[in-house]
Amino acid sequence: MEQSGAQRPEVTITPCADGPLLVRGAVELRTQDGELIDPGRATIALCRCGRSAIKPFCDGSHKVAGFRAPSGPLRDPLRPEPDSAG
Template identity: 75%
Template sequence: MPLPPDPDDPAARPDDLPAPPDAAPAAPAGRATITPYRDGPLLVRGDFRLVDQDGTEIDPGRETVALCRCGRSGIKPFCDGTHKRAGFRAPSAPARPRPAARIRREDGDRA
């Protein structure tokens, strides 16, 4: 039996609703922002192109999409909320920081 939509789950939030105040800001023109949500999907916002492994474009149908991280979605690569029933657990941030030499801030300077 499907679970009712969770308003805090980015995969369940339609594009026409405002993002919650703690949501990542929209990406600058020509760029995408990818936000991993704790215990949930990757939320992709902004100007992006989604292709399969052969380079065939996948039409996301919108400017913001939730991509499955749990591997159990029935509509992969998109999230359908199955992560909640599956008990998927993953942090929002990496378990360990990447070396500073490899991280670039949005202004192009190295962090």
């Protein structure tokens, strides 16, 4: 869903349903030691299933593994929804 009235962010991260995190925009990917990682492409797919052989990138293994996760946040059924009135 597009944000109305808000300025579009320079970087977006999209959790794909049952798949990777897609990172779009001007970002630097670095190791924890600060070494630059060249993703080799403009849109980066980061693994969130833990099965990729080329971490931190997605290699499609999530499909074979049957990884399941929604695009949006999981809701705890025992917690009340945030009050939308503020």
